[in-house]
Amino acid sequence: MSGACDPGGWVRRREPAPTLIPQDLHHAALKLVTGPVTAAMRAALLATYRAVPAPKLVIACGACAISGCPFAGHPEVHDGIGELLSVDLFVPGCPPHPYTLLDGLLRLIGRRGESRGAAAAARQRSWQTGVRSRTPPTISQGD
Amino acid sequence: MTTPWLTTHNGEAVAIELVPSVSVDRFRQALLDATGQGDRLLALTGWPVAGGLRLLGVVAVDAARQIRLTSAPVKDHYSALTPELLAAHYFERELAEQYPVRPEGHPWLKPVRETERSPGGGPALFQVAGEEVHEVAVGPVHAGIIEPGHFRFQCHGERVLHLEIGLGYQHRGVEPALIGGPTPRTAALAETLSGDATIGHAIAYAQAVEGLAHTKPSKRAELVRALALELERIANHVGDLGAISGDVGFLPTAAYCGALRGTFLNLTMRLAGSRVGRGLVRPGGVAFTIDDAELAEVATAAHAAFEETRQAVDLLWASASVRARLEGIGTVDEQTAEAIGMVGPAARASGLYRDCRRDHPTGLYRRRRPAEVLMESGDCFARAMTRWREIVRSVAFIKRVVGEGAEGEVSVPVGPLAAGHLTVSLVEGWRGEICHLATTGGDGRFFHYKVVDPSFHNWFGLALALRDQAISDFPVCNKSFNLSYCGHDL
Numbered sequence: 001m002s003g004a005c006d007p008g009g010w011v012r013r014r015e016p017a018p019t020l021i022p023q024d025l026h027h028a029a030l031k032l033v034t035g036p037v038t039a040a041m042r043a044a045l046l047a048t049y050r051a052v053p054a055p056k057l058v059i060a061c062g063a064c065a066i067s068g069c070p071f072a073g074h075p076e077v078h079d080g081i082g083e084l085l086s087v088d089l090f091v092p093g094c095p096p097h098p099y100t101l102l103d104g105l106l107r108l109i110g111r112r113g114e115s116r117g118a119a120a121a122a123r124q125r126s127w128q129t130g131v132r133s134r135t136p137p138t139i140s141q142g143d
Numbered sequence: 144m145t146t147p148w149l150t151t152h153n154g155e156a157v158a159i160e161l162v163p164s165v166s167v168d169r170f171r172q173a174l175l176d177a178t179g180q181g182d183r184l185l186a187l188t189g190w191p192v193a194g195g196l197r198l199l200g201v202v203a204v205d206a207a208r209q210i211r212l213t214s215a216p217v218k219d220h221y222s223a224l225t226p227e228l229l230a231a232h233y234f235e236r237e238l239a240e241q242y243p244v245r246p247e248g249h250p251w252l253k254p255v256r257e258t259e260r261s262p263g264g265g266p267a268l269f270q271v272a273g274e275e276v277h278e279v280a281v282g283p284v285h286a287g288i289i290e291p292g293h294f295r296f297q298c299h300g301e302r303v304l305h306l307e308i309g310l311g312y313q314h315r316g317v318e319p320a321l322i323g324g325p326t327p328r329t330a331a332l333a334e335t336l337s338g339d340a341t342i343g344h345a346i347a348y349a350q351a352v353e354g355l356a357h358t359k360p361s362k363r364a365e366l367v368r369a370l371a372l373e374l375e376r377i378a379n380h381v382g383d384l385g386a387i388s389g390d391v392g393f394l395p396t397a398a399y400c401g402a403l404r405g406t407f408l409n410l411t412m413r414l415a416g417s418r419v420g421r422g423l424v425r426p427g428g429v430a431f432t433i434d435d436a437e438l439a440e441v442a443t444a445a446h447a448a449f450e451e452t453r454q455a456v457d458l459l460w461a462s463a464s465v466r467a468r469l470e471g472i473g474t475v476d477e478q479t480a481e482a483i484g485m486v487g488p489a490a491r492a493s494g495l496y497r498d499c500r501r502d503h504p505t506g507l508y509r510r511r512r513p514a515e516v517l518m519e520s521g522d523c524f525a526r527a528m529t530r531w532r533e534i535v536r537s538v539a540f541i542k543r544v545v546g547e548g549a550e551g552e553v554s555v556p557v558g559p560l561a562a563g564h565l566t567v568s569l570v571e572g573w574r575g576e577i578c579h580l581a582t583t584g585g586d587g588r589f590f591h592y593k594v595v596d597p598s599f600h601n602w603f604g605l606a607l608a609l610r611d612q613a614i615s616d617f618p619v620c621n622k623s624f625n626l627s628y629c630g631h632d633l
Contacts, residue, residue, distance in 0.1 A: 041283065041312050077316070094417075
């Protein structure tokens with residue numbers, strides 16, 4: 001995740017880097033969940049979700065957040081956050097490459113590739129009206 | 144009188160029936176005598192048997208490069224070791240949590256992985272009483288990209304009297320899932336024990352399987368493993384030096400090192416196709432053929448990135464305000480570090496030289512190892528400087544061993560595991576000693592698998608480092624250790 005803040009070494013090139021991780025939950029626009037959601041973290045996950053004002057996005061980042069991956073079926077974990085929250089973006093990988101995350105975020109907000117257009121506009125509308133598609137957007141593997 | 148100990152070595156398989164089973168009094172005395180002579184408690188665990196539990200004590204005799212095992216049957220209670228052997232306190236808390244056995248006389252059997260949100264309200268947290276005492280609660284969700292954990296600062300004004308650490312939010316049942324292995328799935332599970340120590344845990348797992356199967360990987364595989372392990376160490380140390388800089392508000396080094404960590408991770412990606420080295424180390428060797436030219440390129444690139452790192456880190460040491468924020472902060476003295484059984488760079492920063500690469504070497508480290516790094520002051524400065532010096536030594540080590548090269552098949556087939564055997568596998572990961580204790584049943588499959596991440600030993604060290612510090616010193620103390628939550632929670 002910190003890699004996604006500076007995947008191209010912007011800092012070293014002294015160019016402005018995009019700020020992607022909001023610092024304050026109450027000003028946050030998206031909730032990025034990494035790792036398996038354990039039974040012990042369930043309440044905290046839901047509480048932070050409630051603390052973020054609408055409209056808000058939920059991103060399942062990495063195989064564990066998507067499905068529980070190697071821990072799927074263990075009584076100690078939920079099999080992915082889809083069991084608990086409606087997910088707007090699935091970012092694959094174990095762990096995802098920073099470019100994969102950046103690519104997914106840019107597509108989600110309609111700033112990249114084929115997402116610029118009808119699909120992005122539809123997603124934008126559904127976000128504003130609070131109706132979300134559960135279909136994961138297509139994400140390239142980065143490089 | 145026969146000895147209560149069975150002597151073995153790192154990664155060597157021994158038949159379980161050869162491990163002496165003595166009375167619990169003799170078990171206690173043997174552990175106390177051994178640790179009194181300077182041996183080190185590696186693990187205290189056990190598995191259920193008819194009528195109770197078979198306790199297993201494992202100590203390391205570092206000077207002799209030996210590992211010693213003893214065991215004792217217990218029913219539902221025994222006299223706790225902790226009052227006389229502080230290093231056992233965390234293990235006994237874990238035992239009491241996992242099994243219906245009670246170490247009598249243990250000062251405080253707070254579960255190690257049960258969270259405050261567990262059914263039944265969770266464990267009582269230690270509290271300091273007093274009209275002017277207040278508590279600050281932080282977590283489990285933090286304002287940063289870190290894992291979940293709960294911290295309670297018992298404060299008098301800005302001064303922290305005690306830091307109470309509540310972990311277990313990442314408990315995902317890895318140890319039970321390893322039982323029944325080895326399978327391709329258990330190898331992948333071993334890599335997820337602690338994500339930033341993927342290589343370390345994967346080597347510890349592979350060594351355990353290879354020991355039990357009496358297989359020896361080639362020198363070529365040993366070279367690639369050592370290279371990946373040192374790259375992992377360098378990447379994490381560089382990242383942490385950046386994070387330490389960030390926590391004292393020194394942004395140039397924070398920014399440079401944050402980016403440079405990525406450069407080192409990308410070198411691991413050249414070896415494994417994954418920035419943290421997933422899928423590289425497998426029992427029998429390594430999964431990919433990497434030719435000499437590619438290894439040389441990685442070593443050269445590591446050296447180039449190191450030169451950049453040196454410039455970034457020199458800024459840190461040259462700044463008086465940074466040194467003032469690090470020196471004398473979060474001190475753990477040598478005596479305390481030894482008593483609670485600290486390991487890794489944190490122990491070495493406190494003047495306690497413990498390093499599996501020297502004391503229990505396997506693979507390439509039997510022939511070559513990076514030069515030693517030892518500091519004395521045990522404060523944040525020492526932990527930061529230890530990290531930096533280890534980066535310097537590891538880069539030189541990589542250059543040397545890649546230059547020397549090694550021949551052999553990258554992977555050799557691994558046969559079936561010896562039935563009814565046990566092995567202790569130690570690896571010096573970047574945080575310190577990773578210990579895997581694998582035991583096979585009559586069918587040659589794991590029936591007990593214990594993982595001791597270095598964080599298991601060191602979390603209590605962080606709690607002690609915070610005593611009598613300002614609460615604002617917590618971030619930098621925390622980062623100077625940078626312990627694993629998931630490695631602890633399992």
